[in-house]
Amino acid sequence: MARRLGNALRVLLSSYVTTGISAGVGLLLVSAGVYLLFGRFPASVAAVGAIICIPPDHALPRRGKLRSLLPAALLGLPLFVSVQALHDQPLYLGLLLVPATFFAFLAGAWGQRGVPIVISIMLAMIFSMAIPQHLNTGSLMNTALYFAMGSACYVLYATASNALLNGRYRVQLLAQSMLTLSQLMRTQADRFDPTTDTPSTGQLMQQQAALADQLQSARDLLLESPRTTRRQRLAAMLINVLEMRDHLLASELDLDLIKSRPDSAEALTAMRKVIDQLADEVDRMADALLRGRKPAPLTDLRPALAALNRIQAESSGQPGDTPSLRTLLRGLTNRVGNINDEILRLNRLARGDVEPDLAAVRTAWQLFVSPTNWSLRPILVLWRWDAPPMRHAIRAALAIGTGYLLSLALPWATHGYWILVTIVVVLRGSLSQTLERRNSRVAGTILGCVLAGAILSTQAPTLLLLVIVPIAQAVSHSFAIKRYLITAVAATVVSLVQAHLLSGVDIPVFNALERIADTLIGVGIAWAFSYVLPSWERSQIPSLVNRTLLAQARHAQVALNLGHLTAVDNEPELEWRLARKEAYDSLSALVQATRRSIAEPRAVRPRLESLESLLGHGYQLLAQLTTVKTMLLMRRHQEQEDVQDALRVAAAKIDSTLTAAQAPEPSIPLSVGGWEQEGTYSDPFVYDLKPWILRRLDLACGIAERITADANTALQPAGEPERSPDRQ
Structure with missing residues (x-):
C-alpha cells in the first residue's frame, strides 16, 4: 500500500x-x-x-x-x-x-x-x-x-x-529521468541473481529505449541557458544520470561468464542487493526533488563492495577457483562501484555540497537539444508513395471521408462528428498503436459516458459546467501520454459537457448512449483503415538498421581516440557525447520499431530474432567501448603509446566491419589469447591495464562482426529462410 x-x-x-x-x-x-x-x-x-x-x-x-x-x-x-x-x-x-x-x-x-x-x-x-x-x-x-x-x-x-513553471519543469524532468533509471537498475539487478530466471534482454532494451526518450526531454529543458547556479547544478546532475546509464550498461559485461561458476553465487547475490539499494537511493533523491526537499546524505557503499572482493580472496583456495575469474569478478564489482560513485556525486550536487563545473561546455550544450524551428525539409522529402507520413495521411483522409458519409446516414446525424473525433484519436501510424488506442478508447468512453450522464442529470448551472470542462480537460491532458484510458474517460466528459453547453437542448441520457454508439463506429472505422495502405515496420527496418550501424561505427571511432585525454579544450569530449547520444538514440528507435512490429500480422513481420540479437549486441558494443574509455581515463596520467596502435586498429576494424568497407591489415594482433589461463591478467585496478584494454578491444571487434551478421540476416528479403548469424 x-x-x-x-x-x-x-x-x-x-x-x-x-x-x-x-x-x-x-x-x-x-x-x-x-x-x-x-x-x-x-x-x-x-x-x-x-x-x-x-x-x-x-x-x-x-x-x-x-x-x-x-x-x-x-x-x-x-x-x-x-x-x-x-x-x-x-x-x-x-x-x-x-x-x-x-x-x-x-x-x-x-x-x-x-x-x-x-x-x-x-x-x-x-x-x-x-x-x-x-x-x-x-x-x-x-x-x-x-x-x-x-x-x-x-x-x-x-x-x-x-x-x-520553467524551473519546476527542470526539476520534474530530471526526477522523472532518475525514476526511469532506477527501474532499469532493478531490472539489471535481477540479472545478477543466480537462483532465479533472469529478465529477458528484450525487457532491458525496452527500458533503455524509454530512458533514452526521457533523457532527451530532460536535455531539451535542462541544457537550455544554464546560466544560474541552480540550473547548472541540475544540468550537472543530468550528466551524472547519463554516466550512470553507461556504467549500468557496462555492468552487464562478463556477467554470464561469472554466473556460470557456482562459486560466484554468493558475491553476485550480494551485488544484486547493492544495486537494489542504490536504486532505492535514486528513488529517494528523485522524491526529494519532486517535493522540493534537500536529499539526505548517502552512505558510500564502496566498503561493502570491497568486502566482497575480500570474500573472494579468502575463498580463492577452493577447488575450481582461478585467479582470472576472481579478477573478472573484481572488475564487475568495480563497475558496480562506479555506479555508486556517480550516485554519491549526484547526491552531493543535489544537496549543494559541491559546485558544478560546467562553464567549459555550456556554450556547446545547444547541440544536445532538439530543434525548435519548423523546417520544411520533412515535408519536402515525403512526396513519394512509400513514405509512411504520406500513406498515413491518405489512410486518415479515407477514414474521415468514410466516417463522415456514415454519419450523414445515421438517425442521430446531428452529432455525427463524434465518429470523426474517435477516428482522429484512435487511428495511428502503426497497427500496434492503433490497437492500443482502440481498446482504451472504448473502455474510457463507456466510463466517461456514465460519469458525464451523472453530471448532466443534475442540471448544473452553466458556470459550474464551465468549471467542470477545464477540470476534465486537465485530467485528459495530464495522462494523454502515460495512461490513455484515463484520458479517454476525461475526454468523453469534455465532449459531452461541451456539446451540452453548445446546444443546451440535448437529453443527457440519449447523448451518452449516442456517444457510445458513435465511438464503437469510429473505432471500427479506424481499426479497418489501419490495414489500408499500411506502413509495416519492416519497411522502416532497413533505414533504422543502417542508422544503427553507422552510429555504432562513429561512436567506436570517437571513443577509441586518445584525443579526449590530451586535448586542451572540451571539443573531443563533446564529440564523444554526441556520438554516444546518437548510438543510444539509434538503438532506441530500432527497439521501438521492433516492439511495434510484434502486433503486426505474422506474414509481414521483420525477422524478430535477428533484430533482437542485433540490439543485444549493439548494447554490448556500447558497454565494451564505455569500459575501454573508463580504463583509459584511469591511466590518463600514464603514457598511452603502448595501446595507441591497438586502439587505432580496433577503431578501423570496427568501422570497416560495420560499414562493410575493406578492413585494413592490423599492424599488431588484437587477440592476446589465453586470458582464461591463470596468471594472464593481474588485478586490473592495481597493476597493468593494458591486457584488459586489449581484451576489451578484441571482444568489441568480435561483437561488431556479430552485429554485421545480425544485420545481414535481419535485412534478408522476405521469403528467404533465416540464416543463423553464428553460421555466417
Missing part, C-alpha cells in the same frame, strides 16, 4: 500533471472570462479555440514554446471558419474535410512534434461541426472572433505559464 501511495504521489507531482493543471487553469480563465463578458455562446466558442491549442502544450524550452503553439492557432482558425461557412452544405463540407484531413496528417512528418498539431487541426474542424447553426445568432465574423480570442488568449497564457 505504501508503495502504491508513493507511486501515486510521483504521478501527481510529475510534469505531465503540472502541464495538465496549467492547461485546465488556462481553459478556465478563457471560458469563464468570456462568459462573464459576453455570455454563454461566446464562452463556448472561445473554449473551443483554447482547447485546440492544448494538445501541443507540454513542458518545453522557453525559447521554442511560442513556435510550438502558433501552428495550432494559425491553422485552426481558417479551418474552423470554413466549416462554419459550409455547415448547411453537407456535400461541400465533405469535400473540405477529406483534403484538409490529408494535409493535416502530413504534419506527422515532423514526428512527435507534429502529432499534437495534427490533433489540433482536426479538432478545430470537428468542434466547428459541433456548433448548431440555430444558436449562432451572430455573424460568422463574430463566431470567428470568439474562436480567435480563445486561441490567442490561451497561446499567450500557455507561453507565460511555461516560462513561470
Whole structure:
C-alpha cells in the first residue's frame, strides 16, 4: 500500500500533471472570462479555440514554446471558419474535410512534434461541426472572433505559464529521468541473481529505449541557458544520470561468464542487493526533488563492495577457483562501484555540497537539444508513395471521408462528428498503436459516458459546467501520454459537457448512449483503415538498421581516440557525447520499431530474432567501448603509446566491419589469447591495464562482426529462410 501511495504521489507531482493543471487553469480563465463578458455562446466558442491549442502544450524550452503553439492557432482558425461557412452544405463540407484531413496528417512528418498539431487541426474542424447553426445568432465574423480570442488568449497564457513553471519543469524532468533509471537498475539487478530466471534482454532494451526518450526531454529543458547556479547544478546532475546509464550498461559485461561458476553465487547475490539499494537511493533523491526537499546524505557503499572482493580472496583456495575469474569478478564489482560513485556525486550536487563545473561546455550544450524551428525539409522529402507520413495521411483522409458519409446516414446525424473525433484519436501510424488506442478508447468512453450522464442529470448551472470542462480537460491532458484510458474517460466528459453547453437542448441520457454508439463506429472505422495502405515496420527496418550501424561505427571511432585525454579544450569530449547520444538514440528507435512490429500480422513481420540479437549486441558494443574509455581515463596520467596502435586498429576494424568497407591489415594482433589461463591478467585496478584494454578491444571487434551478421540476416528479403548469424 505504501508503495502504491508513493507511486501515486510521483504521478501527481510529475510534469505531465503540472502541464495538465496549467492547461485546465488556462481553459478556465478563457471560458469563464468570456462568459462573464459576453455570455454563454461566446464562452463556448472561445473554449473551443483554447482547447485546440492544448494538445501541443507540454513542458518545453522557453525559447521554442511560442513556435510550438502558433501552428495550432494559425491553422485552426481558417479551418474552423470554413466549416462554419459550409455547415448547411453537407456535400461541400465533405469535400473540405477529406483534403484538409490529408494535409493535416502530413504534419506527422515532423514526428512527435507534429502529432499534437495534427490533433489540433482536426479538432478545430470537428468542434466547428459541433456548433448548431440555430444558436449562432451572430455573424460568422463574430463566431470567428470568439474562436480567435480563445486561441490567442490561451497561446499567450500557455507561453507565460511555461516560462513561470520553467524551473519546476527542470526539476520534474530530471526526477522523472532518475525514476526511469532506477527501474532499469532493478531490472539489471535481477540479472545478477543466480537462483532465479533472469529478465529477458528484450525487457532491458525496452527500458533503455524509454530512458533514452526521457533523457532527451530532460536535455531539451535542462541544457537550455544554464546560466544560474541552480540550473547548472541540475544540468550537472543530468550528466551524472547519463554516466550512470553507461556504467549500468557496462555492468552487464562478463556477467554470464561469472554466473556460470557456482562459486560466484554468493558475491553476485550480494551485488544484486547493492544495486537494489542504490536504486532505492535514486528513488529517494528523485522524491526529494519532486517535493522540493534537500536529499539526505548517502552512505558510500564502496566498503561493502570491497568486502566482497575480500570474500573472494579468502575463498580463492577452493577447488575450481582461478585467479582470472576472481579478477573478472573484481572488475564487475568495480563497475558496480562506479555506479555508486556517480550516485554519491549526484547526491552531493543535489544537496549543494559541491559546485558544478560546467562553464567549459555550456556554450556547446545547444547541440544536445532538439530543434525548435519548423523546417520544411520533412515535408519536402515525403512526396513519394512509400513514405509512411504520406500513406498515413491518405489512410486518415479515407477514414474521415468514410466516417463522415456514415454519419450523414445515421438517425442521430446531428452529432455525427463524434465518429470523426474517435477516428482522429484512435487511428495511428502503426497497427500496434492503433490497437492500443482502440481498446482504451472504448473502455474510457463507456466510463466517461456514465460519469458525464451523472453530471448532466443534475442540471448544473452553466458556470459550474464551465468549471467542470477545464477540470476534465486537465485530467485528459495530464495522462494523454502515460495512461490513455484515463484520458479517454476525461475526454468523453469534455465532449459531452461541451456539446451540452453548445446546444443546451440535448437529453443527457440519449447523448451518452449516442456517444457510445458513435465511438464503437469510429473505432471500427479506424481499426479497418489501419490495414489500408499500411506502413509495416519492416519497411522502416532497413533505414533504422543502417542508422544503427553507422552510429555504432562513429561512436567506436570517437571513443577509441586518445584525443579526449590530451586535448586542451572540451571539443573531443563533446564529440564523444554526441556520438554516444546518437548510438543510444539509434538503438532506441530500432527497439521501438521492433516492439511495434510484434502486433503486426505474422506474414509481414521483420525477422524478430535477428533484430533482437542485433540490439543485444549493439548494447554490448556500447558497454565494451564505455569500459575501454573508463580504463583509459584511469591511466590518463600514464603514457598511452603502448595501446595507441591497438586502439587505432580496433577503431578501423570496427568501422570497416560495420560499414562493410575493406578492413585494413592490423599492424599488431588484437587477440592476446589465453586470458582464461591463470596468471594472464593481474588485478586490473592495481597493476597493468593494458591486457584488459586489449581484451576489451578484441571482444568489441568480435561483437561488431556479430552485429554485421545480425544485420545481414535481419535485412534478408522476405521469403528467404533465416540464416543463423553464428553460421555466417
